[in-house]
Amino acid sequence: MKYSIGAAFAATLLASAATLPAQASEAVGKIELITRPQSIEPAEFQSAQIVALMWRKLGLDVEIKVMPWEQLLDAVWYNRENWDTTAWRMVARPERSDPDEVLFNMFNSSTMENGYNFIGYSNPEYDRISAAQRTETDTAKRQELVKEAQATLAADQPNMMLAHPKVAQAFNKTVWDPGTVVNASGIGISNYWTFTRIEPLGEEKDIILSSSNNVVAVSPLYYGGPVDNWITELIYDRLVRVGPDGLPTPSAAESYEWKDDKTIVVTLREGMKWHDGKPVTPEDVVYSYDVIKTGEAPYYTAFAANIESVMAEGRNIIFTLKEPSASFVVSSLGKINILPKHIWKPLIDGILDKPENAETLQEDHPVGSGPYKWERWLTNEEVVLQANHEHFDAPHAERWILRMIPNAEATMGMLRSGQINFLGDFRGDPKILSQMAEHDGHIAVVETVDMAFAFIAFNNRHAPFDDPAFRKALSASVDRNLIVQGAYRGYAVPSNSPISPALEYWHNPDLLGDLQTGHDTAMKILEDAGYTVENGHLHYPEGE
């Protein structure tokens, strides 16, 4: 009796063993998702929580790791092989209104080792498209390529794009005529166009705005941050500026023309003068670019790297490039400040042989040719600029005064009480700002979709993220509207492309609609690719 039960038992065991697959597939290992702390980046932190929740439903073991920026950089940028996934963000800069910086630097395989393609995305087809859009000088054809590049990214999902945040800014509409405030694509109202075009309605003619950060430097050769950039944009001219629509428009240049795909002739506007009275000449322009080529201004070096030579000829400046570049006008002519040779040449010559670079040079009294003149800078307190009425974009305001106010609540209070009349960059709660404006009839709040974007990066170098189906499934599992409402409290728009809808000309509008999301959709993608769920855990397809 016992013997037969034992035999039956053994037989059952053997039989069940025979029905097991010859090779059990491996469970997908624990996935680490890195994010910055809640107190510093609440939207990012919240997004990570939502994303992790959705991924866990797919049968994945997800651990969220919170780290400050310095550590995150160490873990991801300097350690490219090991990380799994991380939250990341690219901020808005006027120069990024040209899609080249994002499309090429972030996703072309040439920048995988040390550059911005830290995710390790390598797709020969994408490489071809991203390189092509770089040199395509026919704008309409380039637009096609840019949209195609975005479509390729959407199909591959090397990153999971989350959202483009909305920026809330405000001004006092009893001081400034709202009709004259310019809302620049992807940036908002704090821009060159507003500062030169707004018109006062009454007695107060000074633009008094706030910044939550200190001004680091006022120099055409040192980019100390977006706030510093407001100041240099007003004190110094540039050949070309990014217009309110996000496209380049001539500024100090009267006009420009491509002679061939590597040569561009720029005609300098007549009658421009430096703030010290001397005339602006094409030699000054040539010198401004030559300085960058010396490498003494590291921040700008990359933007002049493609220039083979710069020469002055009469009223013209002729740029000869090494490679054709469609973004040259925005990323180079639109970025490099025109500085006075008679002031800077002695300064630069003095440091050429020294270890320090031009970033250590801070003029006591900066001289430019822009619409505002330097008046004074009180450390950590205020910067005062005086309108330059002789400028071709002469402002209607009298002075531009920046107050550095680290406290977001104080900033709101000061706007309300009239101590400031323009909210430069606001780091507080946009909801409270909107509520305040509703109560106070004299404040206008302007919400803009930023060209910035937030995303979850996948480390495309190793499993399971090297499988496009896996990435697509993870991306599909998260409803972007949930991110917008849950993490951004409505102050964002969903994203499926690194090119923001704020950049209307370049943004591919079909991709967001094409993105199907939902738990079932995601599971189907996984199942179709051969993944299975066992005991609540996701397993690789067989043979992996």
Added chain:
Amino acid sequence: MPYLKVLTGKILQLVLVLWAVVTILFLLFRLMPGNPMAAYIEPAFTLEQQEQLMAQFGLDRPLWEQYFIYLGNLLQGELGQSFRYREAVSERILDLLPNTLVLTFTSLIIAYAFGVLAGAYLAWRHGKTVEAIGIPAVLVTRAMPEFWLGMVMLAVFSFWLGWFPAGGTRSPGMEFGSQFELYTSGEFFRHLALPALTLAIYSQGLPLLLMRSNMLEVMKEDFVTMAKIKGLSGWTVVIRHAARNALLPVMTSFAIAVGYQLQGNVVVESVFSWPGLGRELVSAVSAADYPLAQGAFLLIAVVVILMNLIADLLYAFLDPRIRHA
């Protein structure tokens, strides 16, 4: 001379403490996990540029080498160059120090003047209702976080009542011929009022309670009873006779309070956008600007240590009991 020996001993102690502070400061920043270059790397930087930047900041050398360079520089009075501002740390600190000193000393003088008088008063009114309400009130001010107090002051006196401006040392766009001209103007006092008051409210608790407790002791002494028998009025007794003796420890605590006050400055300067060293310190730390953060911390540490030394010496000098010991 025993006094000289004491002094030398104290100065040696000071040097030792300073060295410890300097070393801890150095290690504190560099041992924090994460890459210090994070704040300064641009996506457009080539690897070569990144390495150049690290070399410029002196971060490419081994830790011990950085430490000795740092110490060497300090001995020469060199505080290094700020990573973020690319200017000498000492220049930046000297730029901002006067604003912080004015705020600190103004608020302390107010706090101590008030604290001493109120403390003496409460001691005189020992056992009465005034004391029963007064003591808890003082303890409440002591328990309030300065940040919260600052925000409340701002909300009430600046935004609601409109009596005072909300930040800075002057109205936007106002020009002054010199720093001295600024400090002696009405405009400046209007701007100084709220931050100084906030700090004063917080700081007055210590001198008040200390004064009161000393007074209670002193009032029990024979010479006080003698004065009362002589028929002198209560308040005269309090001020002319008792207070002077009770004042001694309070005065030495003033020196130490300067050090504690500087902590409060960090918060109050941020709330009131006061362009001082405290606010710069916060900013430097969050931007991983090591040289500037170290320089600012060091300055505060030096002030605290120095004031402690002064308090020690002052007490030894003023108190006849110790002097003749």
